[in-house]
Amino acid sequence: MxxxxxxxxxxxxxxxxxxxxxxxxxxxxxxxxxxxxxxxxxxxxxxxxxxxxxxxxxxVAEVNEAVQRQLATGVVHSSTLYLIRHQVELAEKIARVSGIPDARVFFTNSGSEANEAALLMAANIRRSNQILAVKNSYHGRTFATMAVTGHRSWSSSSLSPLNVQWLASGDRLRGRMAGLADGDILDAAVDDLREVLATVTAGDVAALIAEPIQGVGGFVAGPDGLLGAYQKVLSESGILLIADEVQTGWGRTGEHFWGYQAHGVTPDLITFAKGIGNGFALGGVVGRAEVMNAVPAISFSTFGGNPLSMAAGNAVLDYVLDHxxxxxxxxxxxxxxxxxxxxxxxxxxxxxxxxxxxxxxxxxxxxxxxxxxxxxxxxxxxxxxxxxxxxxxxxxxxxxxxxxxxxxxxxxxxxxxxxxxxxxxxxxxxxxx
CATH class of the missing domain: 3.90.1150.10 (Aspartate Aminotransferase, domain 1)
Incomplete structure (x- = not known):
């Protein structure tokens, strides 16, 4: 260089x-x-x-122009303690496309922070720090998200604020699901979930967090319907489903707008980031109002939802849909x-x-x-x-x-x-x- x-x-x-x-x-x-x-x-x-x-x-001209218009106002930050028009507009759009009725949206700066927030919400409403996660997954580099990352290369600490139990990944090349037909994988996965719940959990479990397609894990995915099969079991005990759509969202999979839509299920919470900002720091959580409102103390985000990233996010989502x-x-x-x-x-x-x-x-x-x-x-x-x-x-x-x-x-x-x-x-x- x-x-x-x-x-x-x-x-x-x-x-x-x-x-x-x-x-x-x-x-x-x-x-x-x-x-x-x-x-x-x-x-x-x-x-x-x-x-x-x-x-x-x-x-991209549409994104550049939206950001430049906001820059021209001289306001690139105000914090969420003030009304931010672009934030409200983007939240309305994301709530509308989320597939979750009466959805609420909280903006963050990254996927790690989005998943951290979703875990906090689930733990609060369920009054439990027990989380189900999937082997070979990646959910972030913060303390709680690292705890639910089932990928040894990215787990830099054995310490954890959560009690995490692991489900098998959908890897068809090696591991316990190797060589199985789709229907057999679904049956084995449900059996695995029931066994985990029956043997290594105690009392209420807060949530299962899962990527529809595992990103850092090498784009490994179980068969269509897997998350739906999981949710039938989870709903028996009121356990929430968090879909980590940081990499799979916004139409990337082609067949669906969200990765979860291949599974005949509606998550309680969806986390997003990466593409929605097209390079600007932007992530967040969208979910059922009951769950999103479960945080009992005052909380806000200094930088999440800032006017500049929100201007970019609105332009990006409009572009995705319009084209x-x-x-x-x-x-x-x-x-x-x-x-x-x-x-x-x-x-x-x-x-x-x-x-x-x-x-x-x-x-x-x-x-x-x-x-x-x-x-x-x-x-x-x-x-x-x-x-x-x-x-x-x-x-x-x-x-x-x-x-x-x-x-x-x-x-x-x-x-x-x-x-x-x-x-x-x-x-x-x-x-x-």
Whole structure:
């Protein structure tokens, strides 16, 4: 990097912050549409969108203009102790699209904070700190959200304010659900839930928190109807359902606006963040009024719901709805998924996902053994070809792709060509070795 920015970064920022591409770390200096320019002078097609956050692309006129209008007022902050018009407007829109009757909305700055707030609300109304969570999940880096994250790489402390019990993930490649048909997975999952409730919980349980599709976990998902099957059991004891839609919301899966809608269920609480701000710090919780109002003390958010982020959020949600980006995610996602599933490569253990939320699991040919080293090779080959993708999964062997929902069909085919080329080269290397 021209001014040794990486060395400066390492000198003043914590060592536990991961950096893509190691000693060849990338500084992104410009963006337009679905492409970014690096300080290395190269232009890249972005299939990761700042971890599924730059949801409608870079340099979007409607968002820029909304933010600039708010900046022109001179008011970028007032706190939620004052009326904020953009906050009310965005809350009205989110309540309307949430699918929850008589919904209330609380805004935060991130998905971690949103999940933390949802856990607080559930614990308050149920008078219990017992939480059910799912193995291989990720819900954030704050104290309570780390406690319900079932992914060892991201669990930096064994201390917890919650009593957490774990349900099996929907991983079909390995683990207790491997090789099962969808109906058998549903039966096994319900049996697992009933066993957990009967054996390792005491008294009231507050809630189950679950991602419809596990994000950091490598886009692992159980079959459609899983959350609905869970809720039938949960409702017998009044246990709440929290749908973590930080990565799955706003039409990204193509088939539905929210990931939970594939499951025949209506959650008590939905958490959201990332894409709704398109890069501005914006998250929140939407849920049933009874649950949302359960916090017994005074509480507010200094920065959550601030006028600038709210202006951006309103423009982003309007853009998503006005341009049918859910439909576009279904169309362009099908190009990617169909193309990847047509590959016959030994290093590809599984292609999974929906819409523009796609994971490719990299394994040692002929096995289900994770191959993180080959994953890094494909990851680097993609960058060399002009494509940015992400990584994840419990074993660090899943390529994660969450392009902006504005991706064109031509860009989808361009990215697919780069990706399949990278996979083919790494697969050929594996065969030779």
């Amino acid at each position: 021209t001014d040794d920015l990486l060395a400066r970064h390492r000198a003043v920022l914590p060592g536990w912050m991961p950096m893509y591409y190691g000693d060849d770390a990338l500084e992104i200096v410009e963006g337009s549409g679905r492409r970014v320019k690096g300080a290395d002078g190269r232009t890249y097609l972005d299939f990761f969108g700042g971890v599924l956050t730059t949801m409608i692309g870079y340099d 049918d980006l859910q439909g576009n995610a279904a169309r362009t996602g099908a190009i990617l998924l169909d193309g990847l599933r047509a590959l016959d490569l030994g290093c590809v253990g599984e292609v999974r996902g929906r819409g523009l939320m796609i994971g490719v699991e990299i394994v040692r040919p002929g096995t289900t053994e994770p191959d993180p080293a080959a994953t890094v090779r494909v990851f680097d080959e993609c960058r060399a070809g002009g494509l940015l993708v992400g990584k994840g999964g419990l074993h660090g062997n899943v390529l994660r792709m969450g392009p902006p929902l504005t991706l064109t069909e031509e860009e989808a085919r361009e990215g697919l060509a780069i990706l399949t080329g990278a996979l083919s080269r790494v697969d050929a290397e594996a065969r030779i070795s």
